[in-house]
Amino acid sequence: MEWDWAFVWQIFPTLVEGVKITILATLLGSVLAAFVGLGIALARRSSNRILSRSVSFAAEFIRGTPLLVQLYFIFYVLPDIGILLAPLVAGVIGLGLHYGTYTAEVYRAGIDNVPRGQWEAAKACNLSARQTWMHIIIPQALPPMIPALANYFIAMFKETPLLSAITVLELMNQAKSVANSSYRYIEPITMVGAFFLAISLVAVFALRWLERRYGRVET
Amino acid sequence: MKMKTTIAGAAGLAMLASFAVSGPAMADKLEDLKAQGFARVAIANEPPFTAVAADGKVSGAAPDVAREIFKRLGIDEIVASISEYGAMIPGLQAGRFDVVTAGLFMKPERCAAVVYSEPVLCDAEALLVKKGNPKGFQSYADIANSEGATVGAPGGGTEEKLALDAGVPRDRVIVVPDGQSGLKMVQDGRIDAYSLPVLSINDLMMKANDPNLAVVAPVVGAPVYCDGAAFKKGDEALRDAYDVELAKMKESGEFAKIIEPYGFSAAAAMSTSREKLCSQ
Numbered sequence: 071m072e073w074d075w076a077f078v079w080q081i082f083p084t085l086v087e088g089v090k091i092t093i094l095a096t097l098l099g100s101v102l103a104a105f106v107g108l109g110i111a112l113a114r115r116s117s118n119r120i121l122s123r124s125v126s127f128a129a130e131f132i133r134g135t136p137l138l139v140q141l142y143f144i145f146y147v148l149p150d151i152g153i154l155l156a157p158l159v160a161g162v163i164g165l166g167l168h169y170g171t172y173t174a175e176v177y178r179a180g181i182d183n184v185p186r187g188q189w190e191a192a193k194a195c196n197l198s199a200r201q202t203w204m205h206i207i208i209p210q211a212l213p214p215m216i217p218a219l220a221n222y223f224i225a226m227f228k229e230t231p232l233l234s235a236i237t238v239l240e241l242m243n244q245a246k247s248v249a250n251s252s253y254r255y256i257e258p259i260t261m262v263g264a265f266f267l268a269i270s271l272v273a274v275f276a277l278r279w280l281e282r283r284y285g286r287v288e289t
Numbered sequence: 290m291k292m293k294t295t296i297a298g299a300a301g302l303a304m305l306a307s308f309a310v311s312g313p314a315m316a317d318k319l320e321d322l323k324a325q326g327f328a329r330v331a332i333a334n335e336p337p338f339t340a341v342a343a344d345g346k347v348s349g350a351a352p353d354v355a356r357e358i359f360k361r362l363g364i365d366e367i368v369a370s371i372s373e374y375g376a377m378i379p380g381l382q383a384g385r386f387d388v389v390t391a392g393l394f395m396k397p398e399r400c401a402a403v404v405y406s407e408p409v410l411c412d413a414e415a416l417l418v419k420k421g422n423p424k425g426f427q428s429y430a431d432i433a434n435s436e437g438a439t440v441g442a443p444g445g446g447t448e449e450k451l452a453l454d455a456g457v458p459r460d461r462v463i464v465v466p467d468g469q470s471g472l473k474m475v476q477d478g479r480i481d482a483y484s485l486p487v488l489s490i491n492d493l494m495m496k497a498n499d500p501n502l503a504v505v506a507p508v509v510g511a512p513v514y515c516d517g518a519a520f521k522k523g524d525e526a527l528r529d530a531y532d533v534e535l536a537k538m539k540e541s542g543e544f545a546k547i548i549e550p551y552g553f554s555a556a557a558a559m560s561t562s563r564e565k566l567c568s569q
Contacts, residue, residue, distance in 0.1 A: 115301050146470065146473055149473075149476075149477040149479075154477055154478065154479070157479075235466065236467075237464060237465065237474075239460065239464075243464065246373075246375060246444060246464075247375070247444055247445075247449075247459075247464060248447025249375060249376075249379060249445075250373075250374070250375025250376075250449070251375075251445065251450065253379050253402050254376040254379070255379050255381070269332050
């Protein structure tokens, strides 16, 4: 078992192709998770009991089942009812839905954190529900949530190798196909780890900055 | 104090090193396996080469032959683990299995990485396509020349390599985890063709029983490949013992009795040799 630098350079471009897909899937998944989470958080607060109960149940259901199972379901089972999604699209939806149920909790905490007086003041000013949310609640609730949301996005980034199970050619899948034809795992898999570490480290620094910038609740 | 820990560390390392050396240095793998009572084999769950029944029983032509040969060598049982094709040779090298009996076809680069027994199962390649073969595939080159056509194959399998060698770009060769997924992906139109050996495709077709699918077999220009039991380099003695029993079984007709019910031709395996296949 020895490390072969020539082999590393030879497989480097292939792995970079995989990194691109990994980052793309994470970014798209994050955007989707951000919106899905917000939707779930708002629906759960709805005064319509049927809506809030059914969304709560769906969110608990998604959170209680493994992402890999959900990916298989989206990719292999949905075509039976006529929904045929491209592998990357299926992967992004899987990531977005799964992490959306987690980010919903972040939103919930953020919204609950807005002092009760603000709601009352909005009511006293005769603002509509829409105005209250758009101009009073969300602008105050959002900043403290940002570090927590970013944390989930880093977690999501590290879950992307699961997409290799539904034939998305992301980093892990590229490394596996390199290993398949070279019979060597040490370099490709070490490189996968190195790529993830490098990107995570950058993300962690960005997260620290976000925490300094937005982490404090302004009073 | 510092020095003491260094010495202790060095002693520990030396001990580790001696363990590491003593493992593979025990030359007689066959005796080890006999004492252990079982051999660990890698399979793929791709009938009829290798199959795992719902109750976990391992069958298929390759493990059945291996089970019989190991029995004759005095090793009572085989313990199978399912692996992807691409992970078999690295797994063998890492000592996770003692032998690969999975329809891992002999090819020069594989022969260089492992030691093969004499040929066991031979088969040509096939394509699973939609009924009527709408894109008219007869060979892997046809897929390469057909704009945007995709082909599914097991990762690290012979078919993946053949498709790539025929000029199908990497992003149109889809790595499919297992036969059922491949079948489903053809049915759903995610891939235009799914490639496996002829008998495996036929087996899939039979189970799927879907009139909207068709088989192209054999694929034009792809040679008939044969697999063998693949052992780790350094286990040549075990391989040689395996070969002796395999030859005896071929001679007595018991070999044919095991593999022919699965649809394999014993004559095909007996008409060729490892030497020929490894240089093909």
